[in-house]
Amino acid sequence: MxxxxxxxxxxxxxxxxxxxxxxxxxxxxxxxxxxxxxxxxxxxxxPSPRAIAAMAAAAQDVWMYGDPENHDLRGALAAHHGVTPDHIVVGEGIDGLLGYLVRLVVEPGDAVVTSDGAYPTFNFHVAGFGGLLHKEPYIGNHEDPEALLARAAEVQPKLLYVANPDNPMGSHHPGTVIADMAARLPEGVLMVLDEAYIDLAPPGTEARIDADDPRVIRFRTFSKGYGMAGLRVGYAIAAPGLVSAFNKVRNHFGMGRIAQAGALAALADQxxxxxxxxxxxxxxxxxxxxxxxxxxxxxxxxxxxxxxxxxxxxxxxxxxxxxxxxxxxxxxxxxxxxxxxxxxxxxxxxxxxxxxxxxxxxxxxxxxx
Amino acid sequence: MxxxxxxxxxxxxxxxxxxxxxxxxxxxxxxxxxxxxxxxxxxxxxPSPRAIAAMAAAAQDVWMYGDPENHDLRGALAAHHGVTPDHIVVGEGIDGLLGYLVRLVVEPGDAVVTSDGAYPTFNFHVAGFGGLLHKEPYIGNHEDPEALLARAAEVQPKLLYVANPDNPMGSHHPGTVIADMAARLPEGVLMVLDEAYIDLAPPGTEARIDADDPRVIRFRTFSKGYGMAGLRVGYAIAAPGLVSAFNKVRNHFGMGRIAQAGALAALADQxxxxxxxxxxxxxxxxxxxxxxxxxxxxxxxxxxxxxxxxxxxxxxxxxxxxxxxxxxxxxxxxxxxxxxxxxxxxxxxxxxxxxxxxxxxxxxxxxxx
Structure with a gap:
């Protein structure tokens, strides 16, 4: 059989x-x-006591699906970052969003560049869609921008992953270094900028990158600075065309009611x-x-x-x-x-x-x- | 450029x-x-007041990731259904699990059979992975087992979707009809049995199907009978081989802490x-x-x-x-x-x-x- x-x-x-x-x-x-x-x-x-209270209150309303557009949360995030809601996609943690992104662009055999020893869940998604990972060594305890760019020029990857600050080494580059990387990306390479830890980094770590730049997507989370790893809320900031592409594949009702309420309250409590x-x-x-x-x-x-x-x-x-x-x-x-x-x-x-x-x-x- | x-x-x-x-x-x-x-x-x-209390309590602990194995919830579900935890996979609602399942088996051009007018989110996932949907008309207000089986024999689909009870018509087949369908599936066809509404159906609606039968995967949810649509907790019961295949692609930390706690408490309050x-x-x-x-x-x-x-x-x-x-x-x-x-x-x-x-x-x- x-x-x-x-x-x-x-x-x-x-x-x-x-x-x-x-x-x-x-x-x-x-x-x-x-x-x-x-x-x-x-x-x-x-997390913020106000976020805890908001989650407890939302538990009463959990018989309702969460808003599939994440309207209020995207609006608040847009205001926080000085972009429009069309620049924001919310999803089931950075992990979930990375999975959607890889699915959007990676076919079996496609090249992807990252650092050797960087975030394994990104690698899990790339392998899961058949991508071929090209890993550059760190330079000391830092991801190596020059080596990553050189490898990208060589293998023309669909994606180039960089985390700033870095996990697992805890190191960081000044935002200017990351912005310079973005400016020098080979054509057709999308930079996956994982900023999970940015809320805890020194001033100047955040790269100034135009949210309309189609060459970069940056990922943020409520898991680290905001203290809600178990809530599973991440988001990405990217050009509206890329943000709307997520709608082709994402789990539209994936963000629950408590998750949206908790994130909204946490964001409001700076x-x-x-x-x-x-x-x-x-x-x-x-x-x-x-x-x-x-x-x-x-x-x-x-x-x-x-x-x-x-x-x-x-x-x-x-x-x-x-x-x-x-x-x-x-x-x-x-x-x-x-x-x-x-x-x-x-x-x-x-x-x-x-x-x-x-x-x-x-x-x-x-x-x- | x-x-x-x-x-x-x-x-x-x-x-x-x-x-x-x-x-x-x-x-x-x-x-x-x-x-x-x-x-x-x-x-x-x-939802159960006990589930609301459990979710509110878990909000305090939401700084921790949820257990990626969903150990306690899978154990409780296994006991509830008289199977082992290895027969249970928990995920981000039936929607999320359907997405993983389609990804596991459907390549561009693969056939999938469903009913014309049945659950659109399943169709969304099939289309999203390039599958070709073959839709059989309902017979009256019911999904049509004979027509679905005949179509499956014809196009040899990877998946055959059937919901019992059905959404959007609210109709149902006796469990014996579904079990008979499962017994008569063409070789290599996996029956996707969506039982989202089973908790509200008359006695006898639940099909008796051996959880080790590799031809069937059945989906359940905490969204309907348990009243927690906004929590995003679904699960599937299937043979251990298929359950473990989900681990190759699923978002391992996708089930949050509040979600697992709420589902566990709801299940305990029959x-x-x-x-x-x-x-x-x-x-x-x-x-x-x-x-x-x-x-x-x-x-x-x-x-x-x-x-x-x-x-x-x-x-x-x-x-x-x-x-x-x-x-x-x-x-x-x-x-x-x-x-x-x-x-x-x-x-x-x-x-x-x-x-x-x-x-x-x-x-x-x-x-x-």
Whole structure:
């Protein structure tokens, strides 16, 4: 009998492994309960109390579908960014939007350029639509604009991915460097500018790019600075032609009622975002001190995490991650060498930092032992 | 200069029109405020109070990503249905899951069979991946199992879509008819059994199909009986091989924290579902009376809406929809002839039924005038 279902050849070629291990999965697998959840770059300072109230109120109305046009939220985002609602598409986190974007442009065999060790979910989508990833090494701890542009000139990719600030290294380029990249893109290359962490970056990190420029789409999220990773609201700013192309493929009713209400309230509370920014800065300083106290090298961070060079190889860093997990501390680390000499620790309130500070020396000793 | 971005040829061929007009869009376009929202088959009786409380509580924790494995929810659903968690995939509403399924199997040019006038979002996804839709007419007000099977034998589709109960007609087949269809599927055809409304259908509507049968995938939702359309939680029951194939393409962190918590609490409150079932039955009876009072013909319904034959053509029914909207009553109607002789009205509490009953005679008069 014919195999049912008859998957596409592309799907048959995709790996069956699941690269996305959540902290709950790690807890179940290890039997350890995490008392400090510092691995997913979640914002442990939480969302605006006004957003929490708005979500709780919206729960009463959740029998209604959310507005498929995301009218009010797009309007508020447009006002916030000084663009029109036609420049804004809202979707199920940056992850969901990246999936739609790749689907819009990538066919099997199409070239895509990114950095080796950059955001794996983007790579997941590219592979999932049959694109061919060309990965450029970082230059030190930074994505390498010149190398990315040179590779783009060589392989004429449909997409060129760059994150600013970068995950997993926490580094950033001044906005002028990114704007210069955009100006020098080869013809027909769309720059995917992932600004998930921009709300936590130093002044000047945001690139000045005309929202009508058809060569760039920039992605933002309510998951990081706004502290609502579990709400799943991201958005992109792009030229209206590209924004409307998303309507050809997106899940039109995909943004729920609570999600839209929470995002709208969070956006309106910029004081809370400023508060979070301060708390994150304090926590970054604390993580820097903790790293130094343990003879490790913290990297400068423009995000809500600090990447810490453990001074050895990937096996050692993996052992540190494992030993921290055994002590109830959930962190993660970069996937590829040479970055996998590092661990990556999310910011958090003092009590969480205390737990990390207490566990790290023991974890390091165990990893060395 | 080369056009940027370079869309795929398939995407270029897709229509730019947006077929998904939400009630908010209709309100904005018409300037009418809807005082009765009876067009989207939302459950106006609302979700379980326990689910509302769970969602409000989860709003506090929304800084955390939801578990990408949906472990607890899949476990509870498995227990509820007497299957294993490996038989369950959870996703962003049935809409989102249908998109993933189509992507898994449909390549440009692949045949897909459905009924003419059945769920348009399924068609949207099939067209969006380049599939060719073969549409069989309904037989009367029912999807036509024999015709669907004959067409499947002819065109060897990758997918055969059938909804039981049906939207937009509200009709249903006994579960035995659906199980018989499944047993007689041509080789290599996957039956997409959309059971969005099953929680509101009469006993015996649910088909007995082995969850390990690789020829069938059945879709369920928290949007209808459970009253949480704006939460975006659907799931599918299928053989483990097919369930795990979703992991190759799905948005792994797509199910948010509030969504998982709300669905879990709703599932645990089966008393509330029974309450809703009673309320819906009462409202169906009321809509039947209202239709008769106005000289119209209500169709029997196995859902939370009643489709009402207005006894004329599509132009007349469209006028009725328009005239009701002008009076603050939002309803919808089937898209295609001959079903577009009908209007479709969602069930609701007595106060909403009163509003509909008051507005309908005037709307009919205006439509006739």
């Amino acid at each position: 014919t195999q049912s279902p008859r998957y596409t050849p592309l799907v048959q070629s995709l790996p069956a492994t699941v690269p996305f291990v959540g902290p709950e999965t790690a807890e179940r697998a290890s039997g350890h309960h995490f008392t400090a959840r510092l691995g997913a770059n979640e914002n442990t300072f939480g 004081d809370w975002l400023a508060h979070v920014r301060n708390e994150v800065a304090t926590s970054r300083d604390r993580l820097t001190v903790i790293a130094h106290d343990n003879g490790l090298t913290p990297l400068p961070s423009a995000t809500n995490f600090v990447t810490i060079d453990c001074g050895a190889n990937g096996d050692f860093a993996r052992a540190v991650v494992r030993e921290l997990a055994a002590r109830g501390i959930f962190i993660r680390m970069p996937f590829v060498a040479p970055h996998d000499r590092c661990i990556r620790v999310s910011c958090g309130p003092a009590a969480l930092m205390d737990k990390f500070a207490a566990a790290l020396p023991k974890a390091l000793a165990a990893a060395r032992g | 080369t056009q940027s971005p370079r869309y795929t040829p398939l995407v270029q061929s897709l229509p730019a029109t947006v077929p998904f007009v939400g009630p908010e869009t209709a309100e904005r376009a018409s300037g009418h405020h809807f005082t009765a929202r009876l067009g989207a088959n939302e459950n106006t009786f609302g 008393d509330w579902l029974a309450h809703v079932r009673n309320e819906v039955a009462t409202s169906r009876d009321r809509l039947t009376v209202i239709a008769h009072d106005n000289g119209l013909t209500p169709l029997p319904s196995a859902t939370n809406f009643v489709t009402i034959d207005c006894g004329a053509n599509g132009d007349f029914a469209r006028a009725v929809v328009r005239e009701l909207a002008a009076r603050g009553i939002f309803i919808r109607m089937p898209f295609v002839a001959p079903h577009d002789r009908c209007i479709r009205v969602s069930c609701g509490p007595a106060a909403l039924m009163d509003k509909f009953a008051a507005a309908l005679p005037k709307a009919l008069a205006a439509a006739r005038g």
